[in-house]
Amino acid sequence: MSTDSTIPPTAPTNFIHEIIDGHNASGRFGGKVHTRFPPEPNGYLHIGHAKSICLNFGIAKKYGGKCNLRFDDTNPTKEDIEYVNSIQEDVRWLGFEWDGLYYASDYFEQLYQWAELLIEKGKAYVDSSTLDEIREQRGTVTQAGVENQYRSRSVEENLDLFRRMRAGEFPDGAHVLRAKIDMGHANMLLRDPVIYRIRHAHHHRTGDAWCLYPMYDFAHGYSDSIEGITHSICTLEFEIHRPLYDWLIDAVEIYHPQQIEFARLNLTYTVMSKRKLLELVEAKIVDGWDDPRMPTIAGIRRRGYTPAAMRDFCETIGVTRFNGLTDLVVLENAVRNDLNKSAPRVMGVLKPLKIVLTNYPEGQVEEFDCVNNPEDPSAGSRKVPFSRELYIERDDFMEDPPKQFFRLAPGREVRLRWAYVIKCEEAVKDPATGEIVELRCTYDPETKGGNTPDGRKIKSTIHWVSAPHALSTEVRLYSPLFSVEDLASIPESEDWKTYLSPTSLVVIPDAKLEPSVKTQSVGYRCQFERLGYFCLDRDSTGEKLVFNRTVTLKDEWAKIQKKGG
């Protein structure tokens, strides 16, 4: 069940809801709805998992049913308790709470008993071939596999061998247990799939109790059956596995859940494979699983995304059987929507350009009342100090501006947000480089608070920070990790990592922020006015704050520039 109450009961429906409605109408499961989210604890959850989590827990909520969290931990060599913990944290962060918390490893004994039952029924056998032999005998997509001599072992011999496998008498790879189905089947997964292998490995939960571990295909369907799952929802690539789960369940004559497949999420400029994400982490291309550029739940959380935005995104993209490619801007739009309403505004200058108000008294300091969130009157206001020397954004000044630029330029007026209207009198240049190092401006005392009593229109309002009061902070600007839109379009022969974008992280070591943010704590989200939404990173220290840019604001001017250029 979800702990969240923001999903409206009239939420748009999808084809899975329709199937469930059908089951409820026919009484197939007696009106019961029980789903589960079944990750393998071999990596951190990503946005694609979020889609599955919202789907499964959302269904439980919609139908007044239940949803389990089950770890499919059948491969001890790849799994770790760190992942078990992170997965639970991520599911909760998304706003969901599971009804049952289970592990496939809870079922190892039962699973083993069913394997023996399969042997007794003549439906499984111990194969002593090598890995390569098994592979070779399996055939190809267009060519039937061949049966080997082990396939006809007696029930007694199979049982004896299998029990000795469990007892630890054989080294890894000496034997496997295979389901006896059909070596000529058109669906290659039914060509006597391996269901148990010997692994003398320590399991994060069962320790050294086992040296024999079930394959995922063997454990998964049975686990769903044990838990009384009604709708086993999974991604499209498991569709072809369904006949195998059906065969396995029918072979031991137990309760039969209904598997339903949907298309996994693909995002532009994003890799969504745990294997590849692991590679990025291990190669230290990113700063761990929660690097804000990672599409992991931990990464986007650190980046500043909100659970509500994630849920909204999952709602927006829908659930179908079509394998598409969702534009990253849809995700970005979801956070902007949420943060626009909730994030307090603050002023910060990323690329500072110093200005001096020549007619403003030296040493004078005023405090201006600044609205915290124009979208939310209840957010109130705060005091921000103002003085003779200020920083403005370098991009807000142009010496020789094009027609469409209406910010500051020599001889031009601009409003400093919540403060005064100022006029640029002179641009001071470094004589050596020609670079503009400072602006000499005058302010209009009549415009205190940013108002124009004479009614004149000021075309542009820009943000600023008082130089002597400025808080020097580090700001990390993120853009997509990859430079190609569709990662799937990279041919197998090429290394996908060559498409990593060199500018996915740009660090600004010395941005200038208004002093009010000084006392905020890690995870604090705000809007730097006119720039974007930012989130206080855990790398912050008492001396230096670090902000992550969650997402930029929409930028009409950038669009104009792009068109012009």
Place this chain on the structure above:
RNA sequence: UGCCUGAUGGUGUAAUGGUAGCACGAGUGACUCUGGAUCACUUGGUCGAGGUUCGAACCCUCGUCGGGCAACCA
């Protein structure tokens, strides 16, 4: 060349035999102390060919194109 499966504006999704709608994007304008937000308008689609029907995105047939499947991974 086998099996499974899918196809609706640029992208993602609704419409389940009866007016092709929504979101994002794009464009235009209004408003604005954020070139933000908001509001209005516009653009643009049923993969193709047949068939059934008064009527087809939807049902049938044949194509075309896409995705998945040959770990002792999940």
